[in-house]
Amino acid sequence: MNKKIFILIVGLMSISLVGIISIQIYWIKDAIKNKQQQFDNNVKIALARTSEKIKDREYSEFIQNTQEFFENNEYRTDAEINTYLFQQIDTTNKKKFSFGGTILAENFKIPGDFVNNDSIIIKRYTGKEDIYFSQVIKSKNSDFKSYIDENHLSTFKLYSDWNKQQLEHMFRQSKRIYPIDQRISNNELNFTIREELVKMNIIQGFKYGVYEDDLATQLKSGYFNIHPNDVNYPLLADDNGNSKYKLYIKFPDEHKNLLSGMVKILGLSLLFIGIIIAAFSASLYQLVRQKKISEIKTDFINNMTHEFKTPIATINLALDAIKNPKIISDEEKVKRYVKMIREENKRMHGQVENVLRISRLEKNQIEISKDATDMHDTIEEAIEHIQLLVDDKKGKVTSHFKAISTEVLGNQFHLTNIIVNILENAIKYSENSPKIDVYTESTNKYFIFKIKDEGIGMGRNAQKYVFDKFYREHKGNIHNVKGHGLGLAYVKEIIESHQGTVYVESEKGKGSLFTVKLPLI
Known part of the structure; x- marks a missing residue:
């Protein structure tokens, strides 16, 4: 095989092998990255649900505790009644609409855990609405208009949006004075995190820590220090998602469990990479070996030709000399040339025997x-x-x-x-x-x-x-x-x-x- 062609083949095979292995490694790294990203997303979802669950529990308890103040007139300080009436005539459809209602505004003085035992005033708005639908009838001979009642609706409702805003504001203000570890217990936080992680099919062990403005709080699972790569989520955030608390979580065996979930795919990929490398190595070895054998055999044939050429030439010269009438009559010279022919023949026989002997040895044909x-x-x-x-x-x-x-x-x-x-x-x-x-x-x-x-x-x-x-x-x-x-x-x-x-x-x-x-x- 031409040396340039051999180098070209080896070069192309090497490039192909490196390319295949690079693609496999890229695919494996990408799969691990995607798995890691999916895991982090699932953890964030679990933390978000944990935060919302704790927030809902805390708010529900607050509403439940506050509700008794509205049901007990002892805390009502005063009340104010307001009425209103609106009318509108639809000339196209010849209808008249009347809106009327009564609004009751009640003030409740509710004690709270504030400085100097201050209280807060909560306004509760309730009211009654009356809606009238009337048909407009116009006389043929005059501009007189008469109105006939067709329907009347009356409703009584609580203006909940306003009350809710007040309660939420009261809730936020009252909780500002409490440290986070008095609002949430480690047991509750640990149980809730574990419960939400299980829902996301994450059952491995974890550690957590709550930080307030990057300072550690009492809410943590043993020794915990934050790392830039740790997954975190705001805890007890407001409606705008702002919070001074952050819940951090880490998984000591994260990489081990992450790889264990992909062990079959990684194993198969590594197996195929190994097979490709082994096949390439074997092919390259065979190519180099065959090239070497080809060179050695060429050298051997050249050597054999050279080794046989001398004794053959000597034998020919000796035979030509014997044919000479002057030599053939000289018995001593004839014997000398015959001996020379025998020795050269023996030499060639020995060379052939060496080749055959090594061949028989390799085939275990010599006992x-x-x-x-x-x-x-x-x-x-x-x-x-x-x-x-x-x-x-x-x-x-x-x-x-x-x-x-x-x-x-x-x-x-x-x-x-x-x-x-x-x-x-x-x-x-x-x-x-x-x-x-x-x-x-x-x-x-x-x-x-x-x-x-x-x-x-x-x-x-x-x-x-x-x-x-x-x-x-x-x-x-x-x-x-x-x-x-x-x-x-x-x-x-x-x-x-x-x-x-x-x-x-x-x-x-x-x-x-x-x-x-x-x-x-």
Whole structure:
């Protein structure tokens, strides 16, 4: 896949993922905000009903207590009677209307809880109204008009609006001298708030406090301090909604209960967000993995082509030489060229066998028989295999055997091969004369050996993939060091088949340290 196309696909997928997650988060925040707003509105409605309920109770008690003064003439000081009469003639319909009535104004001196035991005067207005409907009859021969009564209505009523205004004014003035805690009890306020909250389907615990001009009063539920976000409502407000008292309320577990009511929706949203992230991560991982595999396979094919090209060319040259009449008659030269062909053929066969062997290992098609194996002997045998290569480069392998227990349950052939592979890597990736140290140690459960070199080392990224099949770190020319990236993959497969572990520590320019841990018998 083209690198630009790959970056474009990853970029578009990332933007889409961020967009989807952002929308989900916005929706969740908006849902929580709406739920919070709805909750606050319901609380305000409950507080408004609480305030009205207490106000109505207080006013009803006042009216009930005041009513006896109007029913007892003892408190009436004087009375005044006024009459009135109005007339109107409708010439179109030939009707005459007469309005008449009597108004009784009574003064009541009502004692109150005022300074110096002052009293107040309340006027009560009652009256009788008479309404007459008359028909106007006009004579044909004169302008004389006569009136005939058709109907008469008489009513007696209390002028309640005026009295109500006086009583409300008296109520407001009389209550001004009382502290709020003498007008309302904590029990009443707590019970009323709870009752109104239940009507709004709010059953969680709450705390409240009443403040007068931002100063705390005795009406509160335990320790209470106001916060700018606390819901509040005027208490005992007048007809214009003005009041010096404010009822504040807060819910200690508000957010917990708010989220608990949305737990299913939030859970599903978070689940879907998790699925989207997991699907995106898996897709991105597969894309990167496939791209990496594609690059590794391309490198492998190039390496294999390069590795096979040399022995094939050598075999062709040897065959051409044998065909030469001068060479074919020389038995020694023919044997030398035949040996060269056999060695090159063996070399190609070994490379093919490496590929097939790692494939069979991954598919568990190779049965590895295990016996008691002395690891010190196995390591020494592996060192002997690569000693000529080390000597050719004027290098040195130093052993530091400190392990007390050395027997493991393993296959000596494969264990020897993995040690040889690690040692060969140490030789191949040493720019100067290779200096290799082999350390061994043992614990109660494990035999541990370490192979340290002073080669070119590798970066952190290479350390992550060094045990992957076909992986090889290179700079520019992939053929600067021969190999197919199968040796360390084979090492890992064999170690894991022996229930062991292998890992590498390395730093560029300072060499590498391979550590293998195998369980003891």
